Amino acid sequence: MLGRPEIVGYLIDRGLLSPSHVVGDDLAVLDFSRRHVNFAVTTTGGPRYFLKQARDPAGRAALAREAAVYRHFQDSDDLPGILARYHSFDVELGVLLLEFGRENTTLRGACLDRRRPSVTGAATAGRGLARFHQLTGSADAPLPPPCPPWVVRIHRPGSRILQEFSATNIELIRIIQAHPRFGGLLDELADGYEETAFMHGDVRWDNCLLMVSERGRSTRMRLVDLELAGKGDAAWDVGCFFGEYLGSWVLSLPVTAGAMDSALIGTAAHPLDAMQPAIRAFWRSYEKEYERGTGRKIEPAFLRRAAAFAGGRLIQMAFEHTQEAPQMTSQAICLLQLSLNVMERPAEAAGHLLGIAA
Structure with a gap:
């Protein structure tokens, strides 16, 4: 070493x-x-x-x-x-x-280290991710086999997952298994997963490096951590990007009772309405770059699937949040609650939560 x-x-x-x-x-x-x-x-x-x-x-x-x-x-x-x-x-x-190169911050820094998340940073990420999804590479160096997201099967965990997870993580699995709708919604995510593009597999703000000018404008993005990259569903990557915003909003709420209510919405340190301009900028840039590169428009069903996959990313964030926690947290319960709502009504989530018409 x-x-x-x-x-x-x-x-x-x-x-x-x-x-x-x-x-x-x-x-x-x-x-x-x-x-x-x-x-x-x-x-x-x-x-x-x-x-x-x-x-x-x-x-x-x-x-x-x-x-x-x-x-x-x-x-x-x-x-x-x-x-x-x-x-x-x-x-x-x-x-x-x-x-x-000269990248000097992550998208997390561009989103959370300021009063409002960076719109130019989100737009740069949208263009970069759309280009990434169109890469083809060399036939002489074949891609590794795909790695579908583990979270879509979390209600039926294998022995390896149980060995790696903490006791609080396993408690989360029990909560998911006990809910009458969670398992069916996760099965729908798995059934709708399409291996049609090259995908990153672990899109999160920390894996997006930005070059930011002295005036605060983002001019370039590089994606890092390609351990899960391969043939997969581009909608999963886009959904994970949406989920980063939704999860950061939830984790900034001063939740103490284990559930979100309307009285808490206006108390978030990172309000959702302040994030929506960046979310829209990401999506519009992604759409535009995809159409430029492929000559095709994105089907409306893609956005609905991406919104549903954002629910999967929220479940992942709940597991990450509780990996080192000695007991279940109110924030984790709220992440599960929001993930359920998003997966049940992805079109509504795209419009009301993300600020994008589906």
Whole structure:
């Protein structure tokens, strides 16, 4: 396992950094470890690298899968504007090495670190995601097999999921299983899932890197974390993007009693009506770029499916919210409540919650 002291030498040995970067004192090694051991290496005016290292065999397999996705697209003309530059996957050490440009924030920062979410950031994300869904890549480097979202089968969990989840996560599964409508709605999501495009599989604000100008306008986006990317349903990615806004709204409500009510709506730290202009900008940019690239308009049914998939993303957020929680939280219950409403009435959710006519 490479630690912070070994990272610079690893890059110098591969000719990706020079001793002058170290002598010039313009180099920084930043730790962004989460599920993997991650380091960002930045230089002033020079290259910027990101190294992902696996902690265990499962993580190594995930990074090998991500590397296969990068290899599939490394010769694509569209790749430089959407994904990081792929350098290598060190099989022996389990290290995925990527190079980035001048991106300086995530979409989360552009949405939550200001009074209103960035409209230009959302529009940039919409264009980028639509382009991403049209990538084809190289036939010589086949894509890994698809990874359908686990959440659509969460009411019938396998033994592996139960081993990875916390006790509070398992309590959430029991709540879903006990509800008379949840299982059927999740089955409908699974039945409506279509493997018709190249999809990211894990769209969330933290995985959208933005280049933001000094005037605060977003000019470019790169998608990161491609471990789940492959053949799949573009509507799932779009729905996950919608779900990020809805979930952030719910998690900003001062909920204490375990359910949302009308009295709480106006007390959110991140009000939904302040998010809707960004949601609409994302969707309009996605529609426009999709039509430009394919010559076809998006069918209305796609938006309804994406809105329903937003309910699936809300369930995921409930599990993420309770992964480390010692007991069930009111916010998690509210996320489940909203997910149920969205999946039951996706067209209404698109209009009333997202601010988009379905």
